[in-house]
Amino acid sequence: MNRYSIKMRASNKEEGHISGAEKIIPEEELEQYCARLLTRALRHSKGKPDFINLKIEAVREEEILHLPALKVTTIATSSPEEGMEVVLDYLRRLGLERAEEILALWKQSYCMRGAMLLDADTLRRLEPDRDRGIRATYMDMETEDAERQSACGGKNHFNEALVLATKVVNHPNILAELCISDDPDYVTGYIASREFGYVRITTLKGLGSPLGGRIFLFRGTDGERDDCIRYLQQQKVLVHVGDKASTPAAHSRVSHESGKLYERKGTNPVDKWKRMEEELQALREQHLYREIKVIESPQRAHVRYRGRDMLMLASNSYLDLCDEAQVKAYAAKVLMEYGTGSGGSRLTTGTGICHTQLEDALARFKGREAAIVFNTGFAANSGVIPCLCREGDVIYSDEKNHASIIDGCRQSRAETVVYRHNDMADLERKIRERQGRQGLIVSDGVFSMDGDIVNLPGLVELADAYGLLSMIDEAHATGVIGDTGRGCEEHFHMEGQVDILMGTLSKAIGAEGGYVCGSRTLTEYLKNKARSYIFSTSLSPVTMAAAKRALELIEKEPWRVERLQENISHFCGQLREHGVEADSETAIIPIRIGEEEKAVKVSARLMEQGFFIPAIRYPTVKKGEAMLRAALMATHTKEELAAAAAAIAEAIDYCGGC
Numbered sequence: 261m262n263r264y265s266i267k268m269r270a271s272n273k274e275e276g277h278i279s280g281a282e283k284i285i286p287e288e289e290l291e292q293y294c295a296r297l298l299t300r301a302l303r304h305s306k307g308k309p310d311f312i313n314l315k316i317e318a319v320r321e322e323e324i325l326h327l328p329a330l331k332v333t334t335i336a337t338s339s340p341e342e343g344m345e346v347v348l349d350y351l352r353r354l355g356l357e358r359a360e361e362i363l364a365l366w367k368q369s370y371c372m373r374g375a376m377l378l379d380a381d382t383l384r385r386l387e388p389d390r391d392r393g394i395r396a397t398y399m400d401m402e403t404e405d406a407e408r409q410s411a412c413g414g415k416n417h418f419n420e421a422l423v424l425a426t427k428v429v430n431h432p433n434i435l436a437e438l439c440i441s442d443d444p445d446y447v448t449g450y451i452a453s454r455e456f457g458y459v460r461i462t463t464l465k466g467l468g469s470p471l472g473g474r475i476f477l478f479r480g481t482d483g484e485r486d487d488c489i490r491y492l493q494q495q496k497v498l499v500h501v502g503d504k505a506s507t508p509a510a511h512s513r514v515s516h517e518s519g520k521l522y523e524r525k526g527t528n529p530v531d532k533w534k535r536m537e538e539e540l541q542a543l544r545e546q547h548l549y550r551e552i553k554v555i556e557s558p559q560r561a562h563v564r565y566r567g568r569d570m571l572m573l574a575s576n577s578y579l580d581l582c583d584e585a586q587v588k589a590y591a592a593k594v595l596m597e598y599g600t601g602s603g604g605s606r607l608t609t610g611t612g613i614c615h616t617q618l619e620d621a622l623a624r625f626k627g628r629e630a631a632i633v634f635n636t637g638f639a640a641n642s643g644v645i646p647c648l649c650r651e652g653d654v655i656y657s658d659e660k661n662h663a664s665i666i667d668g669c670r671q672s673r674a675e676t677v678v679y680r681h682n683d684m685a686d687l688e689r690k691i692r693e694r695q696g697r698q699g700l701i702v703s704d705g706v707f708s709m710d711g712d713i714v715n716l717p718g719l720v721e722l723a724d725a726y727g728l729l730s731m732i733d734e735a736h737a738t739g740v741i742g743d744t745g746r747g748c749e750e751h752f753h754m755e756g757q758v759d760i761l762m763g764t765l766s767k768a769i770g771a772e773g774g775y776v777c778g779s780r781t782l783t784e785y786l787k788n789k790a791r792s793y794i795f796s797t798s799l800s801p802v803t804m805a806a807a808k809r810a811l812e813l814i815e816k817e818p819w820r821v822e823r824l825q826e827n828i829s830h831f832c833g834q835l836r837e838h839g840v841e842a843d844s845e846t847a848i849i850p851i852r853i854g855e856e857e858k859a860v861k862v863s864a865r866l867m868e869q870g871f872f873i874p875a876i877r878y879p880t881v882k883k884g885e886a887m888l889r890a891a892l893m894a895t896h897t898k899e900e901l902a903a904a905a906a907a908i909a910e911a912i913d914y915c916g917g918c
């Protein structure tokens with residue numbers, strides 16, 4: 261759909277600003293809507309304008325971020341003082357220690373044209389121009405035509421504010437927005453946040469007062485501030501407002517007569533959240549708080565993030581197959597033929613031909629009798645390990661194994677013995693201490709954070725010598741190592757020697773799901789015993805089809821694996837030339853930083869410059885071992901990788917070195 265952004269401002273010398281509006285609308289409504297806006301400006305009760313500015317810009321679909329409207333709660337208050345108490349309470353529940361000072365500063369925003377951007381902790385003002393403030397623009401409601409038509413005649417404070425608040429607090433560095441309207445007849449204000457949604461407070465100022473203003477409460481680095489301002493001023497956003505959104509009375513109402521929030525008989529709900537809030541606050545203080553980063557394009561070498569093109573250097577889609585034309589075409593065909601869902605678990609109604617075809621293809625690819633597909637790699641590890649080992653058994657697990665292996669070990673009730681990373685001497689010592697007991701040695705094939713490769717000859721030799729099962733997680737090995745991307749066994753020329761080959765369809769294969777390849781005895785056993793296989797609805801036929809076609813492409817078009825392997829040695833070489841330690845044979849290239857705060861800063865600087873490399877911190881890696889985890893794709897060009905290596909070196913230097 262072609263859409264346009266329209267902004268109208270009308271003013272005259274006596275009144276100054278008379279009327280303003282902004283919308284993002286479909287092309288077919290453009291003329292009619294412009295006419296309505298002009299009528300609105302020309303017939304405004306404040307007087308005739310002597311200046312009308314109408315700005316119309318084309319908006320491309322991929323520029324638009326679609327967001328669901330915040331959940332709305334209405335709190336009935338009978339005086340501005342009571343209203344302010346509610347705001348104070350919410351600020352405190354958001355963990356803001358200086359809530360009272362924030363309320364005092366709110367008044368300073370009354371004379372500003374835009375909003376005040378305030379550091380929520382230091383209370384430093386962050387707007388580049390203090391008089392102007394920050395104006396959040398380019399947003400609208402996503403509604404049916406009829407609703408828009410009726411809404412455009414007059415102003416709907418509630419809907420406009422809900423749209424604005426939804427856009428504003430969806431930026432990860434904005435903790436909350438506070439707003440009082442400057443319309444003398446409109447006394448309702450709000451506090452909006454991701455945690456509590458849009459909280460309307462029915463009386464937040466005295467009737468007849470022309471004073472109002474807003475504050476955006478920010479927490480983050482200087483780089484994140486610039487990014488946040490860019491987002492507020494430039495990102496196009498359409499907010500999907502549910503059916504009843506334009507009638508605030510329909511939203512949940514909370515009585516505020518007692519002056520306390522949510523007081524219910526016999527319960528104290530505030531306490532229920534206290535521990536979580538305190539722990540979240542502690543995470544923020546330790547720079548360990550995680551925010552979701554929303555990608556606005558398909559996952560590929562270049563992605564759109566917050567409206568900008570970025571070089572993706574962190575994705576597990578190593579062969580760039582998530583957005584591949586042949587895979588998509590086949591998946592689309594299967595979608596039309598077999599529909600969207602599987603309708604049941606694998607043992608009931610959820611096994612279709614697409615599931616068995618993929619399992620056959622996987623078994624062939626890995627040179628095994630059979631394969632079994634799980635819903636995720638996580639479900640495969642956490643389901644398979646407890647199935648193979650029980651109380652009395654021993655599991656030998658590398659200290660750097662993936663969380664899903666760790667969870668699998670925990671669930672098994674077997675004794676889990678953690679050996680030093682890839683240290684076969686330590687492993688053997690530990691096996692000898694428990695000689696004769698049944699068990700399993702399990703290891704990542706390519707370690708998910710460090711990108712190094714398991715000592716497979718050593719591990720298999722020990723497993724065979726002591727009668728233990730060997731299990732290798734090939735999540736980051738499949739499609740990456742071995743001449744044709746078949747993983748660890750091919751890399752070491754040890755085809756057929758591992759007992760249990762586990763892997764994921766979610767990384768180089770570009771789809772979703774986990775799998776186990778091995779003997780028919782193994783897969784039949786798992787089908788009958790693995791709880792995550794038995795008690796979960798199976799994946800959709802579309803996902804299975806995408807994975808199968810991707811696997812075929814890896815075999816038919818070997819250039820992808822070859823290009824990826826070339827990129828790995830090129831990128832490591834470039835990093836070393838810039839003095840950054842890097843030595844990896846896999847698509848994962850760890851760049852060690854150490855302190856969490858510094859890693860976050862280096863990542864922020866790279867993000868600013870268009871390189872998407874998030875910081876990896878505890879609990880993914882140990883505390884104090886924060887790093888950047890660069891991940892390469894077959895489709896990155898040599899020039900892009902050279903530029904990225906230079907930018908990484910510069911960012912580390914800028915943030916004070918490693």
Ligand code: PMP
Pocket residue numbers: 636637638639641662664704707708733735736764765766772773774
């Ligand atoms: N094993 C390893 C080594 C992984 O890195 C991951 C994913 N990060 C998994 C298993 C889980 O796979 P999935 O994402 O398909 O659940």
